[in-house]
Each structure stands twice: as C-alpha cells, then as structure tokens.
Amino acid sequence: MDRAEKHALVDQLKGTFTESAVVVVTKNHGLTVADVEELRAKMRDAGASYKVAKNRLAKIALEGTPYEGLADFLVGPTALATSSDPVAAAKAANDFAKTNDKLEIIGGGMDGKILSSDEVKQLASLPSLDELRAKIVGLVQAPATKIAQIAAAPAGQLARVFGAYAAKEDA
Template identity: 60%
Template sequence: MNRTEKAALVETLNKTFTDAAVVVVTHQVGLTVDEVNDLRGKMRAAGARYKVTKNRIARLALKGTEYENLDESFKGPTAIATSEDPVAAAKVAVEFANENEKLTIVGGAIGSKVLDVNAVKALAKLPSLDELRAKLLGMIQTPATRIAGVVQAPAGQVARVIGAYSSKEG
C-alpha cells in the first residue's frame, strides 16, 4: 500500500469515526471468512458497520475525532463496529461474541465517553433507537385511541336513546 492509498484509507476511517454515534473495538482471532461475512451481514441488517483495521491507520484516523481516547484500545488483531444508532453496533457485536469465542469485545466509546467491556455489554441490552421509537409511538397512540372511544361513546348512547324513543312512538 503506497502513501496515497494509506492517506485515503485514513481519511475514510476518520469519516467513519466522525459519523459514528458509537464505536465498539473488538479482537478477532481465528474468525473464518464466512464468520466475518456473517457478522458483517448482521451488522448491515442492524444499520451498523464492521471493519477490520490496521492499528496504526486506526490511530491516525482517530485524531481530530471525539474518539481519540480509544487510541490505547488498538493493539492486537483489531476490528471496529460502528453505527449512527448508539446501540446497534454494540448489540450485534455482543450477541456475536456470545455465540463465537473467536470475537472478544475490547471496549468502545460513545462520543468522548470511553466504555469498558461491561459498559459495552450493558449498552447492548438497551433497546435500539427503532425499538424506542416504536414504544414511544405506541404510548402516544394509546391515549388517542382511548380519547376517541370516550368521545364516540356519548354520541352512540344519544343515538340509541333517540332510536329507542322513535321506536316506542312508532
């Protein structure tokens, strides 16, 4: 890889760090190509990305981002999971690491807040942004449904009373 290719790679990775709401740093030892492709597919489905990185290039790419504090995490066979959803990358990485001992979580960060392994696992247990939106929408719609039922009930009762009187007189 020549200098221009390295510079382009650093720039691309820097943009990835800049756009990410969360970064999860992992070590992958012995993952097969099929296993990595499976992990990438799960990441894509969740709206996240998974990338094997060279430590030196990753450290250069971290400069100027809010993830500079992760510099020390880049040792050994490193890969990163990133997403704009603060939970998605952590959730998929932790689930995959639980199923496959070849992937271990090293740590991560949300913005400038560095997370240890336990914090990443705790983050993975939280509902995703889409799940939170669905719950919020459900909470908003439930009162509206109840209000509509209450508003319609008196009108229905009045109509039944009028109907009953009209049938008596008839």
C-alpha cells in the first residue's frame, strides 16, 4: 500500500467516523474468510458496515473525530463496525459474537462517549430504530381503534338484544 492509498483510506475512515452514530471495535481471533463474509452480510442486512483496517491508520483517522478515545482499543487484530443507526452495528456484532466465540467486542463509541464492552452489549439489547418506529405507529393507531370499538359497542349490544327478542318470539 503506497502513501496515496494510505491517505485515501485515512480520509475514508475519517468520513465514516464523522457520519456514524455508533462505532464498535471488535477483536477477531482467527475468524475465517467465510466467517467474516457472513458477519459482513449480517451487518449489511442491519444497515451497518464492518471494516478491517490497520490500527495505525485507524488511529490517525480517529484524530479530530468524536471517537478519538477509541484509539486505546486498537491493539492487535481489530475491526470496526459502524452504522448511522445507534443500535444496528452493536446488535449485529453482538448477535454474531453469541454464535461465534472468535469474535469479541472490546468497546465502542456513541455520540462521542466511549463505551465498554458491557455497555455495547447493553446497547445491543435495545430495540432498533425501525422497531421503535413500529411501536410508535402502533401506539398512535391504538387510541383510534379503541374509540371505534367503544363507539360500535352500544350498537352491537342493541343488535344482540334485538336478535335475542327475535329468537324468543320465533320460539
């Protein structure tokens, strides 16, 4: 990798760090190529990305970003998971780490705050942005549904009473 390629990679990483809502740092102790491809696919499905970068270049890219404190985590074979959704990267990395013991979450950052591995796992347990949106839509629709049910209930009761009287007269 020549100097120009290194500068381009540092600029790309810096852009990723400034645009991301969350960055998760993982250690990959002996992941196979197939494992990494599976992890990247899961990250893409969740709306996140997973990148293995040289620690020295990643440390340079972290300078001047809200995640500058993550430089301490970049020791040994590490990789970075990022996403604009504050939960997506953490959830995808945590789910993969549960099934594959070769991936270890060592820390992360969110909105300029450095997170320990336990905090990243807690973040992963939160619902994603899409799940929260679905819950909000359900909560907004629930009152309208209840009002319609309440308004229709007396008419339904009257219909049942009339039906009972009709059945009584027929018998």
